[in-house]
Amino acid sequence: MKKVIIFGGIALVFVAVLIWFGKMNSKAPVQFDTEKAFKATIVKKTVATGKVTPLEEIEIKPQITGIIDKIYLLEGAKVKKGDLIATVRVVPNEQSLISAKGRVDNAKIRVNNAEISYNRNKKLFDKGVISASAYEAVELTYNQAKQDLxxxxxDYQIIRSGSSGTGGMANTNIRAQMSGTILQIPVKEGDQVIQSNNFNAGTTIASIADxxxxxxxxxxxxAEVGKIKMNIDLDITLGAVDDKKFPAKLNFIAPKGTEESGAVQFTIKADVTLDDNYFLRAGYSANAEIVLEQKDSVLSIKESILQFDKKTDKPFVEIKTGEDTFERRDVELGISDGINVEILSGVTADDEIKIWNKKAKKKEDDENN
Incomplete structure (x- = not known):
């Protein structure tokens, strides 16, 4: 009885296996879609990240140390060369002031002494007692003493108030050195400022740009700097301005690169053509599209249907030769834009190329489900 049960179970398993193989053999073979090569314009681009800045920008620094007394303009104001931006109140150094006052007093003493000598010798010269050369020497000494005073x-007036008062612009008046827009005024009224000198860049009172x-x-x-050339056209897109590209022309490529995060980067600059309908602010983040290479109307295929040999890593496609039969065809590639790639050899415009990653049968099953 046990043997009958065992043999019966084996028979049932055998029948089930036969049925499963029958169903598998009755399934329709997997069918792949195909597509042909086509003519396309392929543009290979790179994107440079950066910002837009004014071509001409200067910083206004004081010529004297003191305290900001008054600020007359605000950031964003348009100025002309010579416009008054701020004034500085001088806080003189007491030691320097006393020293300058002492030099004035000494000069007065010398002038008084020279004046007495001059008046005495002038009377003698008028009477013919002394020679003209002796009189002229005394006169010269008197004139020099007056000039020294x-x-x-x-000097004393400059140290005390920042200006001699004899004409010209006072050092306490901070004026625009060029026409443009005030980008920044990093100081406030009451702030202490330091003059520009050989040992200190000085305090920036305002920055102006055209x-x-x-x-x-x-x-x-x-890897890309060697492929770009001077005077090529660029398209600039700004994060702050939607759906607008500003044309630009490349005018500078840095001769030396800088290492950033393990990669060497080269600075580039380009003149941007402005649009009167848009106001560009200094420092806007921007991207520049740079065309590295372009070919018009070349035989192309989609990169997604390329396959690569696992051993040699060489590209190939599969060409349809019959009903559900394909043959491998090695191809030589040209430039690519990431979507389409140029075919130099291996495929003609009439060949039907297998779309290896898109199965028609699976698509039908998905639609049925």
Whole structure:
């Protein structure tokens, strides 16, 4: 009885296996879609990230140390060369002030002494007692003493108030050195400022730029910098301006790169053509599309239907030779834009190329489900 049960079970399993194989053999073979090569314009581009900045920008620094007394303009104001931006109140150094006052007093003493000598010798010269050369020497000494007194007074006045008061612009008046827009005023009234000198760059009171001349400044990788050339056209897109491209022309490629995060980057600059309908602010983040290579109307296929040999890594496609039969065809590739790739050899415009990653049968099953 046990043997009958065992043999019966084996028979049932055998029948089930036969039925399963029958169903598998009755399934329709997997069918692949195909497509043909086509003519296309392929543009290979790279993107440089950076920002737009004014071509001409200067920083206004004081010529004297003191305290900001008054600020007359605000950031964003348009100025002309010579416009008053702020004034500085001088806080003189007491030691320097006392020293300058002492030089003035000494100069007065010398002038008084020279004046007495001059008046005495002038009377003698008028009577013919002394020669003309002796009189002229005394007169010269008197005139020099008066000039020394004037210089000492001017020095004292400059130390005390920042200006000699003899004409010209006072050092306490901070004026625009060029026409443009005030980008920034980093100081406030009451702030102490330091003059520009050989040992200190000085305090920046205002920065001014010509906003009618803007440039793009960005960086490109060393692998691509050799493919770009001077005076080529660029398209600039800004994060702050939607759906607008600003044309630009490349005018600078840095001769030396800088290493950033393990990659060498080269600075590039391009003149941006402005649009009167848009106001570009200094420092907008921007991207520049740079055309590295372009070919018009070349035989192309989609990159997605390419296959690569696992051993040699060489590209190939499968060409339809009959009903559900394909043969391998090695291909030589040209430029690519990431979607389409140029075919130099291996495929003709009449060949039907297998779309290896898209199965028609699976698509039908998905639609049925």
């Amino acid at each position: 004037l210089n000492a007074r001017n 906003m009618n001349k803007m440039i793009f400044e960005g960086k490109v990788d060393e």
